[in-house]
Amino acid sequence: MSNESPLIAALRLCVPADQVLTEPGDCWAYGYDNSRQQALPDAVVFATDAEQVQQVVRLCNEHGTPLVARGRGTGTTGATVPVGGGVVLSFERMDRVLEVDPDNRLMVVEPGVTNQAVQDAAGQHGFFWPPDPTSAAVCTVGGNLAYNSAGPRAVKYGTPRENTLGLRAVTGDGHMLRTGVHTTKGVVGYDLTRLIIGSEGTLAIITEATLKLTPLPDAKRTLQAVYRNMSDAARAVAALMAQPVTPCALEFMDRGAIEMIRAYAEADLPVDAGALLMIEVDGAADYVDTAAEAVARVARVDGALSVEVARSDEAVRALWATRKALSPALRNVAPKKINEDVVVPVSHIPDLIEGLQTLGKRHGITIVNFGHAGNGNIHVNLLVDPEDPQQMQAAEQCLDEVFALVLKLRGSLSGEHGIGLVKRAFVDREIEPETLDLMRRIKAQFDPAGILNPGKGFPDPA
Incomplete structure (x- = not known):
């Protein structure tokens, strides 16, 4: 103990002794x-309440020590690597659902609660929280907020920014903030809630979130549409998003993804399939069939090889x-693939x-796309x-050109994985x-010592 630093x-x-780790073997994990980045922290602290978080932040600020907030480590960009x-x-250990208020369609949670636990708690009252990342069973709400991670339902219901009413958070100099409202309207002051969401723990550390809940739909219908090529599928996507029925999920796979699935598992798809859309619509039971048929009609653009509506739970499972x-196939073929999300x-x-196909051929790299x-996204x-x-050198150059292509198409470098x-x-x-x-100056206001x-997030200043 005598050799420990003053901070430790x-x-x-x-905090209690069992909430601090300092042995390298314990801290390494x-x-x-979920990236290939790794670094050893000097210590790991398990907070159990907001006051402990505040004390830890103040100590790190006092000693000028970096502080990295972490959920379950499911991110893919190295944002939680110290x-x-x-x-x-x-x-x-801060994983509690603190309050469920069905009358006002809100839930108050700690940041360590998993997305699935939130869905289960909300579902008992007939509600859900729209963000649904693929890793929902293990990822935390704090992580969802840090990255603004959404998932398939974002196409209809929005991202965490649209589904979070307010936050409690601790700034880098140890001040406790409360942002947002408990109502669906509120324009008093700046919208710090949306600013902190997506900031990857660089502005403040979230200790509590008030989530906006949505009623569970009565029914859902699933469709699968197969096309000759991605251009035909994209025309269908544009048509689907322009008609009155907004799908609650609209996923796609390109030819490379389809061929990979065909080689890995038995998939009942046309041999000349060049693109695939998975479409879901939800709503009232007496409406959803009509909505599904309307979506199916719009999806049958020129180049559609098949458009199928699942009529039973078994059929839904078969389509999905x-x-x-796809994910098992990718892991089987390339367990250490590079996965980037762009918009x-x-x-x-x-x-x-x-x-992307052109870049893959130029650099000799197989590129598979879905999303x-x-x-x-x-x-x-x-x-x-x-x-x-x-x-890997070819991949680095290829990625550089991928990002250049995305920006040329008026896109963005990340949709939900973060920076x-x-x-x-x-x-x-x-x-x-x-x-x-301006963003760097905002960061300095929240976190004067830069701890x-x-x-993360920004390139080094020139």
Whole structure:
């Protein structure tokens, strides 16, 4: 104990002994996320309430020590990797649902609660929280808010920013904030809630969130549409998003993804399938069949090989089995693939896919694409071997050109995975210098000493 730093000694005084880890072997597991980035923190602290969070932040601020907030580490951009050492503040023990208020359609939770636990608690009262990332069973609400991670339902119901009423958070200098409202309207002051959401723990550390709930629909219908090529599918997407029935999910896979599934699992798809859409509509029981038929009619553009509406739970499972086979197939073929999420306007999806195919051929890299077609959020997967230096060098150049293509198409470098470490060097291509400078000054107001998740989000100043 005598060899411990003053900060570690102070941490042991402000939280119980079993809430602080300092042995490297214990801390190592909290130094990485779902990217290939990793760094060893000096200590890991498990907070159990907001007051402990505030004390830890104040101590780190006093000692000028980096502080990185962490949920369950499911992020893919290295945003929770403690590249400067310091303290990792884990929220896995702050996992309570504090309040469910069905009358006002809200729920108050701690940041360490999982997305699935929120859905289960809301579902008991006939509600749900719209954000539904693929990792919902394990990812935390705090992480969802940090990245503004949404999932398929965002096409109809929006992202965490549209589904969070307010927050409690601690700034980098240890001040406790309450942002937002408990109502669906409120314009008093600046919207700090939406500013903190998506900031990846660089402005403030969230200790509590008031979530906006949505009533569960009576019924849902699932459709699968197959097309000759991505251009035909993109025309269908544009038509679907222009008609009155907004799908609650509109997912797509390109030819490479389809062929990978066909090789990995038995998929009942036309041999000349060049693109696939998975479509869901929801609503009142006496309306949803009519809505599904309307969507099916619109989806039958020229180039549609098949449009099928599932009529039973078994049929729904069969249709989604195709999509669910993709991730195991990718893991089987390329367990260490590079996965980037980008966004382009829906009308530019075919230009993006065509450009990605060209880049893949030029650099000798297989690229497989799938994602949320309804809002142009595409997951670009480069199937590479990290043990092959030549291939990784080609992948680095390829990624550079992928991001250039996305920006040329008036898109954005990230839709829901965030910036973290892996994309920070590219941010100044999307954001102008004056805007970046303002963002850095905002960061300095929230975190004067720069201790909150340093080295993330922005490129280094010139």
